[in-house]
Structures are given as C-alpha cells and as structure tokens.
Amino acid sequence: MNAPTDKEIVFASRMAQLRPSAIREILKTTEAPDVISFAGGLPAPELFPTETFQVAARTILSGDSTGALQYGVTEGYTPLREWLSGYLNETVGLRVKAGSVLITQGSQQGLDLLAKVLLDPGDVVLVETPAYLGALQAFQSYQAKVVGLASDEEGLRADLLEQALSALSAPPKFLYLICNYQNPTGTSMSAARRQDIAEIAARHNLLVVEDDPYGRLRFEGGPERALGAQSKSGPWAYLGSTSKILAPGLRVGWVATSHAGLFERLVTAKQATDLQTGSFTQRLVFALLNRGEWLDQHIANLCEVYRKRRDVMLQSLESQMPEGTHWTRPSGGLFLWVTLPRETTDTLSLLRRAASHQVAFVPGAPFCVGQILSNALRLNFSNASEENIRKGIRRLGGLVRSES
Amino acid sequence: MNAPTDKEIVFASRMAQLRPSAIREILKTTEAPDVISFAGGLPAPELFPTETFQVAARTILSGDSTGALQYGVTEGYTPLREWLSGYLNETVGLRVKAGSVLITQGSQQGLDLLAKVLLDPGDVVLVETPAYLGALQAFQSYQAKVVGLASDEEGLRADLLEQALSALSAPPKFLYLICNYQNPTGTSMSAARRQDIAEIAARHNLLVVEDDPYGRLRFEGGPERALGAQSKSGPWAYLGSTSKILAPGLRVGWVATSHAGLFERLVTAKQATDLQTGSFTQRLVFALLNRGEWLDQHIANLCEVYRKRRDVMLQSLESQMPEGTHWTRPSGGLFLWVTLPRETTDTLSLLRRAASHQVAFVPGAPFCVGQILSNALRLNFSNASEENIRKGIRRLGGLVRSES
Numbered sequence: 001m002n003a004p005t006d007k008e009i010v011f012a013s014r015m016a017q018l019r020p021s022a023i024r025e026i027l028k029t030t031e032a033p034d035v036i037s038f039a040g041g042l043p044a045p046e047l048f049p050t051e052t053f054q055v056a057a058r059t060i061l062s063g064d065s066t067g068a069l070q071y072g073v074t075e076g077y078t079p080l081r082e083w084l085s086g087y088l089n090e091t092v093g094l095r096v097k098a099g100s101v102l103i104t105q106g107s108q109q110g111l112d113l114l115a116k117v118l119l120d121p122g123d124v125v126l127v128e129t130p131a132y133l134g135a136l137q138a139f140q141s142y143q144a145k146v147v148g149l150a151s152d153e154e155g156l157r158a159d160l161l162e163q164a165l166s167a168l169s170a171p172p173k174f175l176y177l178i179c180n181y182q183n184p185t186g187t188s189m190s191a192a193r194r195q196d197i198a199e200i201a202a203r204h205n206l207l208v209v210e211d212d213p214y215g216r217l218r219f220e221g222g223p224e225r226a227l228g229a230q231s232k233s234g235p236w237a238y239l240g241s242t243s244k245i246l247a248p249g250l251r252v253g254w255v256a257t258s259h260a261g262l263f264e265r266l267v268t269a270k271q272a273t274d275l276q277t278g279s280f281t282q283r284l285v286f287a288l289l290n291r292g293e294w295l296d297q298h299i300a301n302l303c304e305v306y307r308k309r310r311d312v313m314l315q316s317l318e319s320q321m322p323e324g325t326h327w328t329r330p331s332g333g334l335f336l337w338v339t340l341p342r343e344t345t346d347t348l349s350l351l352r353r354a355a356s357h358q359v360a361f362v363p364g365a366p367f368c369v370g371q372i373l374s375n376a377l378r379l380n381f382s383n384a385s386e387e388n389i390r391k392g393i394r395r396l397g398g399l400v401r402s403e404s
Numbered sequence: 405m406n407a408p409t410d411k412e413i414v415f416a417s418r419m420a421q422l423r424p425s426a427i428r429e430i431l432k433t434t435e436a437p438d439v440i441s442f443a444g445g446l447p448a449p450e451l452f453p454t455e456t457f458q459v460a461a462r463t464i465l466s467g468d469s470t471g472a473l474q475y476g477v478t479e480g481y482t483p484l485r486e487w488l489s490g491y492l493n494e495t496v497g498l499r500v501k502a503g504s505v506l507i508t509q510g511s512q513q514g515l516d517l518l519a520k521v522l523l524d525p526g527d528v529v530l531v532e533t534p535a536y537l538g539a540l541q542a543f544q545s546y547q548a549k550v551v552g553l554a555s556d557e558e559g560l561r562a563d564l565l566e567q568a569l570s571a572l573s574a575p576p577k578f579l580y581l582i583c584n585y586q587n588p589t590g591t592s593m594s595a596a597r598r599q600d601i602a603e604i605a606a607r608h609n610l611l612v613v614e615d616d617p618y619g620r621l622r623f624e625g626g627p628e629r630a631l632g633a634q635s636k637s638g639p640w641a642y643l644g645s646t647s648k649i650l651a652p653g654l655r656v657g658w659v660a661t662s663h664a665g666l667f668e669r670l671v672t673a674k675q676a677t678d679l680q681t682g683s684f685t686q687r688l689v690f691a692l693l694n695r696g697e698w699l700d701q702h703i704a705n706l707c708e709v710y711r712k713r714r715d716v717m718l719q720s721l722e723s724q725m726p727e728g729t730h731w732t733r734p735s736g737g738l739f740l741w742v743t744l745p746r747e748t749t750d751t752l753s754l755l756r757r758a759a760s761h762q763v764a765f766v767p768g769a770p771f772c773v774g775q776i777l778s779n780a781l782r783l784n785f786s787n788a789s790e791e792n793i794r795k796g797i798r799r800l801g802g803l804v805r806s807e808s
Contacts, residue, residue, distance in 0.1 A: 008611075009611060009663060010577070011522060011665075011669060012520070012521055012523050012524045013524050014520070014521075014524075015672075018673060020668065020671070040475070042474060042475055043474075045470040045473065045474050048470065048473045048474075050469040053465055053473070054465045054466065057458075057462070061458045061461060065454040066449040067653075068653055069457070069652070069653040070447075070449050070452075070651070070652060070653050071647075104678075105678040106679055109677065112676065112677045112678065116418070117418075120418075138677075140676075141677075173414070205412050243475075247474070248474060248683075249471075249475060249683030249684055250684055251678065251679075251681070259412075261413060264424065265415060267424070268424045269419075269422060269545065271538075272541035272544075273512070273542075273545075274509040274512050274513040274516065274655065274678075275512045276655070277655070278653060278655045279653030280685065281684065284684075
C-alpha cells in the first residue's frame with residue numbers, strides 16, 4: 001500500500017484561517033487530575049440532573065421509541081419547538097412562532113449555519129472584542145473579515161458601532177453579540193445600551209445575531225429583554241442552548257429568527273450539513289424543559305452554587321493578585337476576565353508556567369479582534385469547588401506576583 | 405416593532421446552489437398514514453433494538469453519567485474510536501488507527517466536513533451518476549463543480565474516470581463513491597472494478613471518498629474490501645454510520661482517513677462546526693456495537709427481513725409494471741432503481757399523481773449529474789411491510805400502465 005504524504009492534498013483556502021490553536025495543545029497538558037483548571041467553559045458535572053434524565057430516558061424509550069430512534073424532520077422535534085416559542089417570549093421577550101425556531105447541534109451549530117448562509121469570503125461581521133472564540137472560528141471558517149468593536153462598562157460602545165457602519169464601504173452582514181454574562185469577559189450590557197444598539201442596528205437594517213447561552217444563570221439583577229425584543233428592532237437571530245442549564249453532552253441548542261427567508265435557508269443548510277439534530281436527545285431535553293417548576297428550581301440551584309463560586313473567586317483574587325490587577329465582577333454566567341498590571345505580560349507564556357504549577361486558564365489574546373490584550377486571561381468559576389478555587393487562585397497569584 | 409422583509413438580507417452566493425427541493429414539498433403531502441411510501445431512506449422501525457437501547461441507557465446514566473452529559477473531545481469517544489479501528493479492519497479491510505477515526509453527527513456530517521476542508525468555489529468533485537442527493541447538496545453548498553461519470557453493470561466505468569482525469573484542466577479534489585448497494589440505484593461495484601478504480605486513483609494521486617452506510621446490509625455474496633484496502637490504493641477517506649444498522653435518530657457516524665493532514669483539518673473544522681458529537685449518544689451506540697455476537701445476530705435479522713421485502717418488491721414489479729420497464733436487483737441495502745419504458749415520461753409529474761393515489765417514491769432526476777434520467781425513480785423496500793409493498797407496487801404499476 002502506498003504511504004501518502006501530506007503534500008498530496010490541496011486544502012480549501014478557508015483552512016488557512018481555520019487553524020488548530022496552540023493553546024489547545026497546552027491545555028491538553030492540564031487535563032491531569034492534580035491540575036486545577038479554570039480554563040474550560042464546563043458546567044459543574046455534580047449538578048447534572050442525572051436521575052431526572054434517567055427517568056426521562058426510560059419513559060421515552062418505552063413510550064416513543066420509534067420517534068426517538070427514527071429519522072425526524074430537519075427543523076426539529078415539534079413539541080420542543082413549540083415549547084421554545086413560549087419560553088423565548090417569557091424569558092427574553094421575543095415573539096416568535098414555533099415555525100421560526102430551528103433545533104441545532106448545540107448553539108455552536110447555529111453560528112456555523114448562520115455563517116454558512118450569510119457569508120461570502122471577505123464579507124464583514126461586526127463583533128464585540130474580546131469575543132467568544134467559537135464564534136470567531138465559525139465566521140473565519142467562511143473567510144469573513146471580522147471587525148472588533150470595543151466596549152465600556154455598559155457593553156458594546158454605540159458610538160463605535162455608528163462609526164463602523166458609516167466608515168465601512170460595504171454594509172456588514174451582521175453584528176454578533178453576547179449581551180448576558182459575555183464569554184470571555186463575564187460582563188453584561190446595560191438596559192439603556194441594549195435599546196441604543198437595537199435602534200442603531202434597526203436604522204441601518206443590520207441583522208443582529210444575539211447569542212445567549214448564559215442568560216438564565218443570573219445571580220443578581222433582573223432579566224433583560226433580548227435585542228430583538230427592544231422597542232425599536234430590525235431583523236434578528238437569537239441563539240440558545242441547553243448546554244449550560246441541563247447538560248452540554250446532549251448537544252441541543254436552537255436558533256430563532258424574525259426573518260422568514262433566513263429561517264428557510266438555515267433549514268436548507270442544516271439539511272446539507274447533518275440532516276437533523278438527534279431525535280432521542282431532542283426528546284430528552286424536552287422532557288426536562290417541559291417540567292416548568294422543576295426547571296426553575298434546578299436553575300435556581302445552579303445559580304446558587306455558581307454565585308458562591310464566583311464570590312470565592314472574587315475574594316481570592318482580592319487577596320492573592322498583586323496591586324494593579326483588574327478583573328470583572330460578573331452578575332451571572334461562568335467566566336470572569338482578569339487584566340494583569342503590566343501590559344507587557346504575555347499570558348500565553350504565563351499559561352505554560354501555570355501548567356507546571358498545576359493551575360490552568362485561557363490566555364486573553366485569542367479572543368481579541370484587532371487590538372491584542374496579551375496581559376489578559378479568562379477564568380471559569382463554575383467547574384471547580386470553592387476549596388479548589390481558593391487553592392488555584394493562590395497558585396496563580398503566587399506565580400503572577402513572582403513575575404511582577 | 406419593525407416587520408423586516410426578505411429583501412433586507414443578502415445571502416451568501418452558495419445559497420443560490422443550495423435550494424430546497426420541490427420534491428421535498430410534494431413528499432410532505434405523502435406523509436399521511438394511508439399513503440404507502442417508498443420514498444424515504446428509512447430503516448424499519450419495528451426492527452429497532454429498543455430494549456437493548458433501554459438497558460444501555462440505564463447502564464450509562466447510572467455508571468458514567470458525567471461522561472455522558474459533559475462536554476467531550478472533538479475527535480469523539482475514545483472506546484468507540486478504538487472499536488471502530490478493529491471493526492473497519494475486520495469488515496472492509498481498512499487498516500486505520502483509532503487516532504484517524506473522527507466521530508460525526510451521522511455520515512452526512514462527514515460529507516459536509518470533507519467538503520468544508522477541501523473545496524473552494526469551482527473545485528471539481530467526481531461522482532458516479534446518479535449519486536446520493538445528500539452528498540450532492542453537501543458538495544454544492546461549498547460551490548463545487550460536480551462532474552458525473554456513468555456506470556455499467558460492474559459499477560463506475562474505469563475508462564470514463566481515466567478520460568475525466570486526462571481531460572480536466574485542474575485535478576479534481578476527490579472522487580466520491582458508494583460501492584455497496586448504492587443510493588439511489590442499489591447496485592454494487594464488482595471486485596475487479598474496485599481494483600481498477602483504486603489503481604487509477606492511486607496513479608493520479610486522487611483522493612477517494614468512499615461512503616459505506618449500507619455495506620453490512622448484505623443479502624447475498626461475500627463482503628468486498630473498501631477502495632482504500634485494495635492492493636494499490638492512494639489517499640482515501642471512508643465514511644460509515646450506525647443509522648442503518650442501529651438507529652438513525654441517534655446521529656452517530658464516522659469518517660476515517662489514511663491522510664494525517666486531512667484528519668487534523670477535519671477535526672479543526674468539526675470544532676468550528678458543532679464542537680463534538682453527542683457524548684451520551686456516542687456511548688449508547690458503543691454499548692450496542694461492542695456486543696459482538698448480539699450485533700452480528702441483529703444485523704443478520706435486519707438482512708433477513710429486508711431480503712424478503714426486496715424479493716416481494718422484485719416479484720411485484722415483475723407482475724405489475726408494463727413491458728419495457730427495467731429495474732435493478734440489489735443484493736443488499738435499502739433501495740432499487742426503476743427505469744420506465746418511455747424516455748419522455750417525467751417521474752416528477754408521476755409523483756404528483758402517485759401522491760393522489762396514496763403511493764410515493766423519489767423521482768430520479770435530482771440524483772442525476774449531467775444527463776438527466778427523467779423516466780427513472782428510486783424505491784425504498786426497507787420501510788414497508790410485504791403486504792404494503794404488494795399493495796403499493798400494484799397502485800404504482802396501475803398508474804404507470806394507464807399512461808403507457
């Protein structure tokens with residue numbers, strides 16, 4: 001048999017932009033059990049509703065096994081889509097029919113499908129910088145030109161959005177945002193800023209893509225309406241997921257949109273991509289979501305545990321990090337964002353040393369679009385015990401202090 | 405709130421090639437319970453191993469619930485990848501390490517990922533015509549130029565492949581084939597032709613993408629080695645799936661490849677597309693696949709039932725179709741391919757009339773690349789009882805006879 005070499009295959013040009021990250025390789029070394037990792041975006045597995053899933057799996061496989069095991073329609077399981085129609089109205093004020101909700105393989109697939117139907121090479125996408133890495137990868141995999149806009153303490157700066165929309169020669173295809181407990185910074189957009197951003201986008205007929213995986217993990221403050229539910233809104237798409245409120249391993253998310261033509265094309269693209277999201281897993285998550293009181297109680301419990309972990313992390317940072325270190329104070333979600341005192345600090349190098357000290361995080365640079373914040377890093381507080389948070393931040397603080 | 409219209413969004417140029425099909429709309433009308441449908445590619449739900457899945461689901465959710473519910477690595481569940489390494493060697497002679505097997509959301513996603521990492525707009529892909537519709541959609545969604553090559557009774561014509569490789573100004577990115585019980589024709593490639601095709605591809609350094617969802621559904625004859633396992637083989641990728649041997653609703657497939665660089669890029673693309681295939685569903689299918697004797701018995705049972713259904717369909721066609729009608733005689737799989745006597749017959753129009761006579765099929769034209777066979781149609785024999793096959797072919801035969 002021939003032993004073909006890598007030279008023999010010519011890859012698509014998009015692969016030049018879609019590279020495996022160096023960080024991923026370093027983080028693999030931090031998967032050992034003695035490493036305290038604040039790197040992943042993992043929910044706490046000890047809070048998975050395992051017994052409730054066990055009951056649901058039994059019920060579904062005895063009562064609706066054909067539905068669970070056979071092919072289903074590309075759009076998704078109808079009862080789940082109907083339930084989501086009500087849920088999106090109740091939780092974020094979006095008025096959307098079940099017929100405009102597409103079930104996806106996690107919300108990551110929603111990002112991929114939006115990019116697939118909207119982006120030609122060179123098309124511009126506007127994002128808040130720093131931005132969710134998976135979204136950047138999805139957009140870059142279709143060779144988009146991603147333009148980053150900075151934020152202030154209320155969220156994406158409206159003046160920069162106006163400026164970008166005036167300055168760009170071709171209109172951007174869409175604006176991508178996480179308004180609630182953003183990944184990676186943990187910050188949220190103020191109510192007033194949501195109105196401003198929605199109004200500017202509507203005036204420019206700019207499609208707003210709002211990604212909301214963390215919105216229900218709210219520790220303080222009231223819920224905010226989605227950008228598409230502000231008093232003045234243009235076309236929107238809204239992505240959600242069961243990954244952070246039930247379990248990520250089932251891979252069930254959704255994308256809803258105000259735009260009938262966009263919806264239809266997302267369905268066509270999904271059909272060419274993977275035919276449909278799993279029939280069994282859609283039924284499994286529906287069985288849990290549809291238990292209203294149980295769901296509220298379950299989410300309240302997640303919030304309670306994560307809130308305490310956030311508090312312990314904030315206290316630990318306060319006592320361990322050197323003067324001049326800044327960090328965000330998220331009122332929900334999974335992450336916070338730390339900026340080290342010296343602008344010349346390279347958190348990628350720091351990660352290499354941290355790994356040998358049994359503590360891990362994600363350096364800030366890969367999240368940045370445009371200006372690179374090399375002295376920033378992202379910390380996850382949902383997937384470590386309070387004790388490990390104290391211990392891990394002590395290790396990290398010692399390392400940072402020894403270098404400043 | 406504004407009411408945006410469809411005019412406001414500019415879609416990517418690939419969407420012009422990625423259209424929802426007219427057939428899909430007609431087929432929706434044939435989903436009523438009184439319609440006998442030979443249209444879908446559905447396995448028989450009464451043969452789903454429901455009880456075995458029930459036991460497996462219980463075991464997994466009690467013994468490995470964290471693994472089943474938490475995020476996993478993009479490449480897939482390691483025990484499943486290791487099992488597949490052995491399985492591919494035993495069943496089709498492919499020597500591939502677990503590290504070169506990527507678990508996908510059904511084999512449809514494998515096609516999408518291959519297209520994503522290999523195809524720039526205008527790149528040429530060679531296929532056998534008629535070809536699997538989902539593959540054509542996947543390739544067209546990356547704006548490939550798909551070139552169809554005709555077959556004879558042994559499979560894809562080797563002389564046409566040689567001709568195409570000499571005539572094309574740019575080398576094609578890959579050759580796509582289903583060698584076993586092809587969708588839509590049901591025919592298989594002879595052993596000699598497999599050797600010829602593999603040898604030609606190797607000589608031209610042409611990547612061979614072999615899709616093998618039906619290979620285990622073998623009613624007669626011995627198993628054949630994969631194209632990548634022939635004595636002279638160049639670079640290859642091989643796709644498989646649990647959809648036809650266990651259950652399609654779980655959406656677990658795989659792509660394996662001889663090419664380390666290709667594998668690495670498939671993983672990177674998968675990460676940007678949906679992060680990973682479901683953790684729970686991968687464990688579920690592994691639990692069943694890993695029961696060797698049970699699996700062989702289960703597949704033998706599927707083959708026994710489907711073989712009888714194929715026989716009934718062949719007998720019914722013999723007694724019901726007018727003289728001059730031709731059809732294939734598959735030795736496995738789910739489908740057969742009928743060519744009506746008159747070349748001017750349009751099976752899309754026939755489908756509209758068939759739907760009002762409570763019988764459905766898929767017209768041949770959409771499967772065709774280049775020359776359109778408008779008088780051909782695809783029949784599925786796995787998802788109807790013997791009685792319904794007799795009844796449905798009687799309806800179809802009456803309709804065809806009334807028109808000839």
